Amino acid sequence: MTTTTRSPDFTTDPAAALPDHVSVPDAFSQTMTMAWRATLKMRRNFEQFFDVTIQPLLFTAMFAYIFGGAVSGSVSDYLPVLIPGLIAQTVLTACVATGVQLREDMDKGVFDRFRVLPISRIAPLAGPMVADMLRYAIAATLTFATGIAMGYRPGGGAPGVLAAIVLAIIAGWSLAWVFTWFGTVGKSAQVVQGYSLMVMFPLTFLSNAFVPAETLPGWLQTFVKFNPVSHVVSAVRSLANDGQFTAEVGWAALGCAAMVAIFGPLAVRSFSRKI
Numbered sequence: 514m515t516t517t518t519r520s521p522d523f524t525t526d527p528a529a530a531l532p533d534h535v536s537v538p539d540a541f542s543q544t545m546t547m548a549w550r551a552t553l554k555m556r557r558n559f560e561q562f563f564d565v566t567i568q569p570l571l572f573t574a575m576f577a578y579i580f581g582g583a584v585s586g587s588v589s590d591y592l593p594v595l596i597p598g599l600i601a602q603t604v605l606t607a608c609v610a611t612g613v614q615l616r617e618d619m620d621k622g623v624f625d626r627f628r629v630l631p632i633s634r635i636a637p638l639a640g641p642m643v644a645d646m647l648r649y650a651i652a653a654t655l656t657f658a659t660g661i662a663m664g665y666r667p668g669g670g671a672p673g674v675l676a677a678i679v680l681a682i683i684a685g686w687s688l689a690w691v692f693t694w695f696g697t698v699g700k701s702a703q704v705v706q707g708y709s710l711m712v713m714f715p716l717t718f719l720s721n722a723f724v725p726a727e728t729l730p731g732w733l734q735t736f737v738k739f740n741p742v743s744h745v746v747s748a749v750r751s752l753a754n755d756g757q758f759t760a761e762v763g764w765a766a767l768g769c770a771a772m773v774a775i776f777g778p779l780a781v782r783s784f785s786r787k788i
Contacts, residue, residue: 547640
């Protein structure tokens with residue numbers, strides 16, 4: 514008597530195709546594959562780079578000439594304050610697109626295809642975020658370049674500027690997990706964008722990005738003090754303007770780690786429930 518072994522029915526039970534456990538090297542490899550896929554999408558849709566190419570040029574010139582005299586007395590004196598702040602704002606604005614694009618892909622059924630693949634659940638989320646690090650690098654580099662063209666001279670030299678760009682990229686990737694989580698819980702791309710902007714604007718404008726915290730009301734100084742964006746801005750300033758790894762760099766790194774630790778699992782859990 515022969516027995517017939519039935520193979521898993523992947524059409525009715527897609528989860529049957531998935532392995533019980535994906536090793537860390539395999540998860541890393543799959544994440545890089547998804548990152549390469551996202552990079553190809555960027556190359557074919559260059560409009561995705563507009564917020565990190567046009568915005569740094571426009572905002573640097575606009576904020577410098579409008580607020581330079583009022584805040585610091587002159588444009589040249591305001592640039593060391595403004596450029597690090599604009600880097601944080603531009604990178605954070607670029608993070609918003611991560612959650613919006615994720616929601617659009619989920620609505621189009623793109624991730625339904627990944628559901629039947631034997632890949633790590635985190636790979637479809639982390640892959641595009643790794644690719645977005647290229648956008649953060651472009652935004653930070655162009656902001657520094659525009660500031661230097663306007664007369665900004667970073668005291669930290671090339672090493673300080675490079676360290677500041679690396680920190681901005683790490684901060685952008687960490688904060689992107691917040692907006693990725695929004696992308697998994699929002700009902701539509703428009704809703705996700707609304708959530709993200711409500712978070713992005715207070716974090717950037719209620720910080721020390723554009724004005725010294727000492728000039729703000731006392732109650733607002735308390736919020737600015739604990740705002741993670743303020744620590745990132747102060748760290749970028751210390752690296753670019755002075756070339757020093759101050760305590761603010763450590764606080765910024767700690768804040769970035771906390772963002773990933775909190776919102777990374779939330780995003781993965783919500784994403785796993787949606788697909």
